[in-house]
Amino acid sequence: MPVNLTPNAISSINAGDVNSKPLVQVLDIKLIGNTQERYRFLLSDSVLTQHAMLATQLNDQIKTGRVRKGSVIQLVDYICSTVQNRKIIVVLNMETIIPDCEIIGNPKMFSESDSLVKNSVPDSNPEHTVSAVNKNLNTQNSGRGMSTTNSNWSAQNSGISNNLQSFQPTVQPPYQPPPNYKNHGAIMKNEAPARIIPIAALNPYQGRWAIKARVTAKGDLRRYNNARGDGKVFSFDLLDSDGGEIRVTCFNAVVDRFYDVIEVGKVYVISKGSLKPAQKNFNHLKNEWEIFLETTSTVDLCPEEDASIPRQQFSFRPISEIENAESNFILDVIGIVISVNPSVPILRKNGMETQRRTLNLKDQSGRSVELTMWGDFCNREGQMLQEMVDSGLFPVLAVKAGKVNDFSGKSVGTISATQIFINPDFTEACSLRDWFDQGGKNTASQSISRDIMPGGSKNEIRKTVAQIKDEGLGRSDKPDWITVKATISFMKTDNFCYTACPLMIGDKQCSKKVIKSGNSRWQCDRCNQEFEECDYRYLLQAQVQDHTGLTWVTAFQESGEEILGCSAKELYFLKYEEQDEERFSEIIRSCLFSQFLFRLKIKEEMYGDEQRVKITVVKAEKMNYSAETGYMLDSISQLRFH
Missing domain, CATH: 2.40.50.140 (Nucleic acid-binding proteins)
Known part of the structure; x- marks a missing residue:
């Protein structure tokens, strides 16, 4: 059975026709590219040939042998671009019609003069059309002393192949748009606007x-x-x-x-x-x-709304699948918020402070997961979620681009690209809400995150002072976060704060230590700037103790203010400017032997040639005895059931 390729397909594509779905034959396949695999085709319509590049998502069709030399394919989606003054067909989608076929016709390489062929009116019989076109092309080429034999075609193709091998993918040469674009706005410099593509x-x-x-x-x-x-x-x-x-x-x-x-x-x-x-x-x-x-x-x-473009695109994973996800994997998750913890300040490695808030999500998969919010999420969406849960409402929360963490179980955290949607209006959210309201609320869910006390977050795991040393906390690769109930027994009052840079870097204060320059202005080496006034930030060294022992801790700005009840600047001026030692000593004494809940970060660090465990106070709460009683009752209940 004779095979009929689409007449004038190559000429039509080069003239700008990218809407038809022509049948063409693959004469040659070569692998090109330096940084990634890309395949180059030589396509034929039985009269003309043209070089083409294959989109990388179609590489498997070559590797699996579905498309090979001699295959007849249908171009489903494609464009034609100019690369280094040569036109290249970029194949975006194709279908294999005949996997193996003998070479059809006696094709030659396409040239600009061949675009005249598109003006010919094809005969109703495809075989007659191909014959007529061949005759016309042979006549033109014979006048130029050109041959259409296979041997000469191969030589021409070899030269073109060698030239294209030097093609660099990052170069974007000028594009000559086809002449049949309409209604795309004003034309400037005799060039039509670029065609909108997917x-x-x-x-x-x-x-x-x-x-x-x-x-x-x-x-x-x-x-x-x-x-x-x-x-x-x-x-x-x-x-x-x-x-x-x-x-x-x-x-x-x-x-x-x-x-x-x-x-x-x-x-x-x-x-x-x-x-x-x-x-x-x-x-x-x-x-x-x-x-x-x-x-x-x-x-x-675009002045008018385009309803064909979605507002957002999600690829939700059930919480049960997160348990097997790799660490640092980025995914979308949706669930019912069943608990929200207060926001706490966290000191980053670069010395900057940020906020962290944890909450728990559950879904129909029978699992729950901890979600950690960082930065502004804690104050915006986090505060709203806490108020809703405290009011007895359990909202649906959709998370776009959350990051999987596998530290002591699996959890999900926000990153800079994360988006959060509270009670969104789409199918998955409605389905989840119906499930929860119709009984899912009372369905037990197994947490895939770290085991924690009811209502507690990672940094609310209770320990005693003695356990810090006995259990070797802080000596692993990652810090330990615990909560200790203790009193402050002693505090160093010399060097309780430092002079800090007040300049803002984005939405954060620099806060690096500054010194006075020769002209009595403050200078920051990090910002490379000088200024009239500096800021003052706490660097408290305190000794805390409970019934099991005592240890030293360090408290920075926010936690220092929570302990002393005033800012570092106020205390500095009281001691060094006003020299009111009595008032200064009274503020220090007021916090001694008061009981606090200290949320601590414990991490081993290098000091000179010695490894030391550093304990940092990230939050200090004065004891709320009513809440503490509730905690103790929960602890007793846990012991009874175990």
Whole structure:
């Protein structure tokens, strides 16, 4: 049975027709690329041949042998781009029609003059059309002294192949748009606007392109300092009507152009950016590329809402599956909030302080998991969730891009790209709400996170002072977080605070130690700036004890204020400016032998050549005897059941 390829397919594609689904034959397949596998095809319509690049998501079709030399395929989705003055067909989707077939016709390499073929009117009989086109092409080529024999075609193809081997994927040469685009706005410099394509079709082999997508997330403006100097950067995520997602990043001057323009939830047409491989350690989206906007890039807000583009795209995992997820894996999770703990201050390794709040989620899978909120999430969504749960309401919480942690069981934490939705209006949330209201509320769930006391969070595991040493707390790779009920028996009053930098880095205070320069102004080496007044921050050294023993702890700013009841600046001025020793001593004595619940971070650190266990107070609460009685009753109940 004769095989009929689509007449004039190569000419039509080069002329801009990317809407038909032509049948073509694969004459050659070669592996190219330096950083990743990419396959190059030589495609034929039986008269002309054309080089093509295969989208990487189709590589398996080559590796499994579904497409090979001689295969007849149907191009389902494709574009035609100009690369180093050569037109390349980029195949985005295809179907195998005949896996094995002899070479059809006597094709030659496509040239610009061959585009005239598209003006021919094909005969109703495909075989007659192919014959007529062959005759016409042979006549033209014979006048030029060209041969259409297979041997000459192979020689020509070899030369072209060698030239294309030097092609660099990151180069984006000028794109010549086809002439049949309509209704795409004003034409400038005799060039039509770039055609809007799906995000999934983006690749470095294109010239001009445009995408239409909704902003689903926008990162904070961050400043950095490296060997090349200071800079600023922000990123945002896009989602289009086909479900394709991609991250867009802007640096420095480009930040000034677009940071205030971009709004979450709005739809934009974006063009003239460059594509680079996605940095998967920072980018969780399922796309091998990132877009980097440049000074020539355009970002145009769509004035009318496009209902075809979803507001958000989720890929929810049941909580039971999180138990087997790898650490640092990024996923989406949805559940009912069954408990929320208060926010606590945490001192980061860089000396900066942040907030942490933990809560627990359950779902229909029979499991519950601990979710750790960091930073602003604690004060915004965290406070709202705590008020709802305290009022007897148990909201649905959807988490987009949470990070799995496997420290003592599995938990999920927020990162900079995380988004949180309270009682969202979509199918999964409605289903979960119905399940909970119809009996799920009373269904027991097994926690996949660390075993904790009722209502307690990771840093509320009760220990005694003696257990810190006896159990070797803080000597593992990660710090231990515990709660100790103890009194302050002694406090050092010399060097109880330090002079700190008051400048802001983003939304955080620098807080690094500063010194006076020669002109009596304060100088910060980190910020490389001088200023008239500094800040004062606590660095308290205190001895705490309970019925089992005593130990030394360090309290920084917020926890120091909780212990002494005033700011470090106030206490400094009282002692050194006003020199009111009596009032100063009274404040110190007022906290001695008072009972506190100390939330402690315990971690072994290197001091000179010696390893020492450092105990830091992250929160100090004066004893609430009513709450403590409830805790003791819960402890007794636990003992009874065990």
